[in-house]
Amino acid sequence: MSIGQKSMLIYFVPSIVICTRKVKQMIPFAFVLLFTMYESEFLTTAHSQLEDGYRWQSIECRESNGTVPSLEMNNKTVCYKLEK
Numbered sequence: 170m171s172i173g174q175k176s177m178l179i180y181f182v183p184s185i186v187i188c189t190r191k192v193k194q195m196i197p198f199a200f201v202l203l204f205t206m207y208e209s210e211f212l213t214t215a216h217s218q219l220e221d222g223y224r225w226q227s228i229e230c231r232e233s234n235g236t237v238p239s240l241e242m243n244n245k246t247v248c249y250k251l252e253k
Contacts, residue, residue: 227249
């Protein structure tokens with residue numbers, strides 16, 4: 170390996186490490202961004218109902234009926250509901 174190749178390697182490797190660190194730092198931000206975009210209808214509805222006095226209540230886990238926006242877990246299962 171020539172001196173020029175070694176100096177390029179010295180500059181290239183730290184750049185990869187820095188880039189990898191930035192990508193790792195962006196993963197949580199990207200997850201939150203995608204979640205809020207995908208679930209915006211649910212978040213909007215839940216926020217307005219919470220302002221109207223609704224509270225989260227635990228219910229027996231059941232299949233979502235699809236009539237209201239919901240955060241579904243494991244094949245459209247819901248375990249909490251907003252009730253007044």
